[in-house]
Amino acid sequence: MSRTLLVLIVCLSALRFGTSLGSRSILRTVADKNGDSEDYAIDLNATNFDAVFRDAPATFAVVEFFAHWCPACRNYKPHYERVARLFNGPNAVHPGKVLMTRVDCALKMNTNLCDKFSVGHFPMLFWGPPSNFVSGSWNPKEEKSEIRNIDDGRTAEKLLNWMNKQMGSSYGLDDQTFENEHLSSNISDPGQIARAVYDVEEATSTAFDIILERKMIKSETRAPLIKFLQLLVVHHPSVRCRRGSAEILVNFDELSLADMKQEEVASEKGAVKNFQICGKDVPRGYWIFCRGSKNDTRGFSCGLWVLLHSLSVRIEDGESQFAFTAICDFIRNFFVCEECRQHFHEMCSSVYSPFNKARDFALWLWRAHNKVNERLLKEEESMGTADPKFPKMIWPPPQLCSSCYRSHSSKQIKWDENVVHKFLTNYYGKMLVSLYKSNSSLGNVVVDGALDELATSTNAVAVPVGAALAIALASCAFGVLACYWRSQQKSRKPRRSSELKFCEGYDSTEVK
Structure with missing residues (x-):
């Protein structure tokens, strides 16, 4: 029996055990009985x-x-x-x-x-x-x-x-959903980020829903999406999002409906809706860390930024350039806010040298986010559209990391980037997943053999020897299955020359 199949059997056995464990999905279930009342x-x-x-x-x-x-x-x-x-x-x-x-x-x-x-x-x-x-x-x-x-x-x-x-609250029975003007800001409480893992799940699910609903998977966008999914398989802070990302890679061909005839699209529509990257029960509008005090503030955009920062501090040095191109290409091809997409692409295009260190990429993303906040702060102040409880600000604020600042004046901030990087790694890495890891029996499992085989077969992520890439056991199973499944497909049907083959590898395209 090949090494790949042996690892696959072990992983899938563990996956069956894992799915019998408690699921957070039940926490948000609301049953509608006979359409009359809700429990x-x-x-x-x-x-x-x-x-x-x-x-x-x-x-x-x-x-x-x-x-x-x-x-x-x-x-x-x-x-x-x-x-x-x-x-x-x-x-x-x-x-x-x-x-x-x-x-x-x-x-x-x-x-x-x-x-x-x-x-x-x-x-x-x-x-x-x-x-x-x-x-x-x-x-x-x-x-x-x-x-x-x-x-x-x-x-x-x-x-x-x-x-x-x-x-110590004053909730009333007649309180209505939003506007949440009473919502207190959480910027001075570093522990709040631990709950953001739930918002990251929702943001990931929302992003993928948009991609499917708008039929954005086309021949020219296949490679960027596959690259981003590969990054999620290894480094998403949520176990079930890693598992779902790997499952989508296995079934990726079924998502490419652009070339289908109309009747084929209609017949496949129900199947496509079944693809849920973080599980079918991830709710909508349940923002915790990213909840704004008004209906149209924070939420999805906040959750997506938290996801990107989390990815940036979880990668290893050998993956920094791949992560950079994967994120830049994903935003350019799949983020539907046109002005935001263009600004982000401009920041990516201004990078001329490849990233050799994960630290450099994490700090670049941090600086990019602060540039976005500076720009939006001025626009929101002039238009009166800012969230009164959560105005845009330079991150991190002194309340969270006073030692990040060498000096601070109204015109210029001098940062201690070593301290900033340490803060980012702790805040978006350890603290973000602390609550989730303590509650997950699969979150800390590393399967070195399956990891090496997955990384080698994709030829997309340069994994240093001994790198501590904490792939969940379920993600391992789907990842190995992805390569095995696609290796079998090569003998079953011809592939279009323009189609990216997941297990044959490809060269990462640098953003110039």
Whole structure:
């Protein structure tokens, strides 16, 4: 058995195990029953209880233990849902704050779970950080528990008042989605970036949706997209986005619909929609770190910038020029804001020497972002379109990295670029994925043999010997499968000369 197939079998076996683990997708699920009403609270059971709370992006959680046969529980449900509407679902008014859940103790499968929390009456509500519910329990005699019994939540008003007291907030039952003028700026809190991994997932999914919806995959854009996907397979901070990027590479030919006849396009339309780069359940409009205080600010553009910075600090020296060309070509071919695209292309075109060090590329992208912020700051001030809570600024601000500044005047800033690079690496690298890695059983796995084989077969990423490229095990599986699958395809059908072959390699085109 070849080395490639052996690695593939091992990886796919692990992938089946990984997919049985908890998924964050359930956190945003809102079921529409018969089209009449929406349930915002998440129904949990003994099989997914720990996994959901382990992956929860929320700061706090509420668990309602109830019994479906209990009349009081049925009467209480509308009250609970009025509060859950504020915090759960893709259109949550206050996302990322509280995860509202429920457990039906009348089901036999939940008996032991309800016993662990000493449920003695229905409904019974508990409050605490999500992590404390993982393998957690509650005992009324225990005085110093992070999980608290909510003893005054019998109506929606009382429940929300109780929660407001715990959070120091003033949320109301009539709060509506956006405008979020009350939203506080997070620029002085370095820990906030840890939650941006969820925004990076959404930005990646949104970008790929735009590419598919606008049918932007053409003969001249195939190579730039494949290059960018290869970069995501290795370095995307999200495990499931790495896995999805690799799966798309495997099925890349099915996405090229530009040359199909109209009836063929129609027949393939449903299949194309099934390609979801970060998973089918990534929501829309659920920005946490990148949420603006107005409807039309931040969001997607912020998430995309965070993704690019994350990629820039995760690559190795031998990949710096490839990453530069992949990102520049991706923005030039697939970013639909024309003015932004042109400005970014101009900055890329002004680079005449190849990047030999990852540090140099990370700092170039940082400088480019600050140039964009300077330009937009002046435009937004003159037009009155700035987000009042999140105006454009030079990054990082002194609140986050005072040592990044050698000197700071109104006309000029002198940076300590060594300190800046250290900040960028920590902020967009370690801190960005810290929350995600701690909650993911696949995030820290490195399979050296599969990695070497994937890198060699693509001939696109120059990987230094021993480089710590943390490919998730699932991504490894799809990556190896990509090369094996395409090697088999060469004997099945002819290829167009203009078509880029994923496993045959190609030369990176430098931006002059």
